[in-house]
Amino acid sequence: MEIKKIAVLGAGVMGHGIAQVCSQAGYEVSLRDIKDEFVEAGIARIKRFLSGSVERQKMTQVEADTVLKRIKGATDLREAVWDADVVIEAIVEDIDIKKQVFKEVDELCRGETIFASNTSAQSITEMAMATKRPEKFIGMHWFNPPQLMQGIEVVVHERVSDETVRTITELCRKLGKVPGICKDSTGFIVNRLLQIWYNEGLNMYDEGIAEPSDVDTAYREGCGFRMGPFELRDMVGLDTGLAITMTHYREYMRDQFKPPRCLIMKVKAGELGRKTGRGFYNYEAKT
Amino acid sequence: MSIADITIIGRTSLSDELAQILAKSGLNVSVTDLTENYSTKASTSELVLEFLPDDLELKGKVLSNCDTSCQEKTILATTTAKPWITRLAHCTKRPDRFIGINFVKNPVQGKLLAQVTKGLQTTAQTVNICVESLQKAGIVPVKLEESPGLIIDRVIASIVNEAALMYSSKLATIEDIDKMVKLCANWPFGPFEFADAVGIDKVVETLNMLQQHFGPKYQPCLLLRRMLDAGWLGKKTGRGFYTYT
Numbered sequence: 001m002e003i004k005k006i007a008v009l010g011a012g013v014m015g016h017g018i019a020q021v022c023s024q025a026g027y028e029v030s031l032r033d034i035k036d037e038f039v040e041a042g043i044a045r046i047k048r049f050l051s052g053s054v055e056r057q058k059m060t061q062v063e064a065d066t067v068l069k070r071i072k073g074a075t076d077l078r079e080a081v082w083d084a085d086v087v088i089e090a091i092v093e094d095i096d097i098k099k100q101v102f103k104e105v106d107e108l109c110r111g112e113t114i115f116a117s118n119t120s121a122q123s124i125t126e127m128a129m130a131t132k133r134p135e136k137f138i139g140m141h142w143f144n145p146p147q148l149m150q151g152i153e154v155v156v157h158e159r160v161s162d163e164t165v166r167t168i169t170e171l172c173r174k175l176g177k178v179p180g181i182c183k184d185s186t187g188f189i190v191n192r193l194l195q196i197w198y199n200e201g202l203n204m205y206d207e208g209i210a211e212p213s214d215v216d217t218a219y220r221e222g223c224g225f226r227m228g229p230f231e232l233r234d235m236v237g238l239d240t241g242l243a244i245t246m247t248h249y250r251e252y253m254r255d256q257f258k259p260p261r262c263l264i265m266k267v268k269a270g271e272l273g274r275k276t277g278r279g280f281y282n283y284e285a286k287t
Numbered sequence: 288m289s290i291a292d293i294t295i296i297g298r299t300s301l302s303d304e305l306a307q308i309l310a311k312s313g314l315n316v317s318v319t320d321l322t323e324n325y326s327t328k329a330s331t332s333e334l335v336l337e338f339l340p341d342d343l344e345l346k347g348k349v350l351s352n353c354d355t356s357c358q359e360k361t362i363l364a365t366t367t368a369k370p371w372i373t374r375l376a377h378c379t380k381r382p383d384r385f386i387g388i389n390f391v392k393n394p395v396q397g398k399l400l401a402q403v404t405k406g407l408q409t410t411a412q413t414v415n416i417c418v419e420s421l422q423k424a425g426i427v428p429v430k431l432e433e434s435p436g437l438i439i440d441r442v443i444a445s446i447v448n449e450a451a452l453m454y455s456s457k458l459a460t461i462e463d464i465d466k467m468v469k470l471c472a473n474w475p476f477g478p479f480e481f482a483d484a485v486g487i488d489k490v491v492e493t494l495n496m497l498q499q500h501f502g503p504k505y506q507p508c509l510l511l512r513r514m515l516d517a518g519w520l521g522k523k524t525g526r527g528f529y530t531y532t
Binding site: 143149150151153178180181182183185189190192193194196197200201204207208209210211214215217218219221222223224225226254255256 | 391393394395396398400402427429430431432434438439441442443445446449450453457458459460463464466467468469470471472473474475476478481502503504
C-alpha cells in the first residue's frame with residue numbers, strides 16, 4: 001500500500017513531533033486535537049523547531065515553509081482522518097479514551113487505513129480488538145523528542161497482518177527512523193529493560209549499599225551510560241516513573257519490577273525531581 | 288596519612304594498566320606476583336593491592352603473609368567483586384585497615400573507575416585515604432558497602448538476565464533489543480553486547496551470587512545456563528549471543 005496521507009491524533013509533546021517528522025519526509029499530514037488552542041500550540045512548537053533548524057542552517061526557509069504547509073491542523077475528527085492512509089494516535093495514556101477514539105476513527109476511515117498507537121503503557125492487542133480491523137492495527141512507539149530520537153518500537157500482536165507490519169516498518173525507514181519489532185507486552189523492549197536498570201540502582205540505595213551520587217557515578221564511569229538511575233529519575237519525574245514501574249509490577253507480577261521504597265517515599269513527600277526543585281538531588285538555588 | 292608507595296600483587300592487563308596510571312601520577316609502584324618474594328616487596332608500601340584469581344583460600348594466604356611483613360599503617364586491599372572483604376580482613380590482624388578496591392574499565396572511553404568497598408570493620412579513615420589517593424591519580428572512585436557484584440557487575444548481570452528472558456520468550460530478536468536500547472535509551476551497548484563482552488560465565492556467576500544473597504529474583508534464566516553448558520561464553524570463545532570470527 002502506498003502511503004500519502006498521515007493523520008496524527010494528539011498535538012502534545014509526542015504528537016506535534018511525529019507530525020513534523022512525517023511532513024519532513026514528504027507526507028501530507030493532519031494534526032488533530034480536541035481544542036483549537038491545543039492544535040495551535042502544537043503547530044507553534046513545530047514552527048519554533050523549524051526556525052531553529054533554519055537558524056542552524058540545517059534547513060532553508062523555503063523547506064521549512066513547505067514542511068509547515070503540509071501540516072493541516074484540525075479539531076474535527078472526520079476532517080482529520082477520512083482520507084488518511086495511516087492514523088497515528090498520540091493522545092492521553094488512558095485505555096478507555098483510546099479505545100473510544102479508535103472506535104470512532106474506525107467508522108470514519110476507509111477500510112484499508114492502518115491504525116498505529118504511540119502508547120508506551122497500554123495493550124496494543126486490547127486496542128486492536130476495540131476496532132473492526134485488528135489486522136490493520138499496530139503499535140508504533142516513538143521516543144521523546146520524536147524529531148531527534150532514531151528508534152521506533154513496532155509492536156505486533158496475534159491478529160496483525162504481515163502486510164501491516166511490512167508497511168509500517170517501511171514507513172519508519174522512509175521517515176528516517178530505525179524500526180525494532182516487539183510483541184505486545186508491557187514496556188515493550190526499552191521501558192521494560194529500563195525498569196530493571198533503574199530498580200537495580202535504587203535498590204542498592206535502599207539496601208544501604210551506596211549513595212545515589214556513587215551509584216550514578218558508577219553507572220556513568222563504569223558502564224558508559226550517559227546518566228545514572230537517580231539523575232534520570234529526577235529528570236523524568238518521580239511520579240511518572242513510579243507509575244510506569246507500578247504498571248510493570250502489576251502486569252508481570254515479578255519482584256524485579258517491585259517499586260523501590262526510596263522512590264515511593266520521595267513521591268509521598270512530594271519531592272518529584274527537577275520539576276519540584278527536589279528529588280533524589282536538590283536543585284533549589286542555594287542562598 | 289597519604290599513600291606514596293604501592294605494591295600490586297598479580298599481573299593482569301588491568302593491573303599493568305593501573306600500575307602505569309599510578310606511576311604516571313608520581314606514585315612509587317611495584318608490580319609483583321606469587322613467583323617472587325611478594326611479601327618482602329610489599330613491606331615498604333603504604334598500600335598493597337592483590338589482583339589474584341578469585342580463589343578465597345589463595346587470597347587469604349597471600350594477604351595474611353603481607354599482613355605479617357607490612358608496616359602497621361599499611362592498608363591491605365583486595366580487588367575482588369565478590370562479597371569476601373570482611374572474610375579476607377579476618378585473615379589479617381588489621382581488619383580496620385583492610386578494604387576492597389575493584390577496578391572497572393569504562394567500555395566507552397577506557398578510563399578506570401574504582402569501586403572502593405567497605406567491609407564490616409573497615410574504618411572511614413581507611414576509606415578516605417584510598418578515595419583521596421585514587422582521586423589524586425585521576426581515577427574516579429565511588430564508595431560502597433560490601434555486597435555481591437558491587438555496582439557494575441550487578442547492574443549488567445540484571446539487564447542481561449531480563450533481556451535474555453525477553454529474547455527466549457520470543458518477544459524480540461537479539462539485534463532489535465540491542466538496537467532499540469542504544470537508539471531509544473542512549474545506552475552505549477545493548478544488553479547482549481554487554482553480555483558477550485563481560486562473558487556469559489561471569490554473568491551467570493554474578494547472578495548465582497546475587498541469588499544466594501537476595502533470593503530468586505536473580506535466578507539466571509534458562510538460556511544463560513544452556514549457553515554456559517554449551518561453552519558459548521561470548522567474545523572470548525568466538526560465540527555468545529553473537530558469533531565472532
